[in-house]
Amino acid sequence: MLTQNITDELTTILSSLAQEGKEPTVALVKARLSTSVPIPALITAIKSWKASNRVPKVEVAKATVTDQDKLTQLEQQVSMLLKRVEVLEDKLNEKS
Structure with a gap:
């Protein structure tokens, strides 16, 4: 699983x-x-910041698919399905 280090971002925010x-x-x-960061990780980071003015290393699961990626995949699927429908329609028209 891919992870993303957000320690620097948390330090900047704090x-x-x-x-x-x-x-x-x-x-x-x-x-x-x-x-998105799990609440327990945020609580730990904030407590550490308040106690020692530093943030421990915090990593979260990296989002693997963005909304744009999903949209692109759906557009490709629709395009493929339209081509299949056209082929089937052509076959039906040939038999008639």
Whole structure:
């Protein structure tokens, strides 16, 4: 399974919140993340940040298929199915 290291992103977010004078919370951090992170991992990262001003290494499963990839795959399937329908229609017309 592919993973994505988001430690740097979490560090940046937590530093930014500290500069803004805001207490880091799960909700604030989660809202600023570009990827989905499990709540227990966020809690651990925030606790570590509050205790030692550093974030432990955090990795999450990397999204393997984007919405654009899904759309492209569906378009290809529709195109293939249309070609198959045309072939079947041609065969039917030949028999008539």
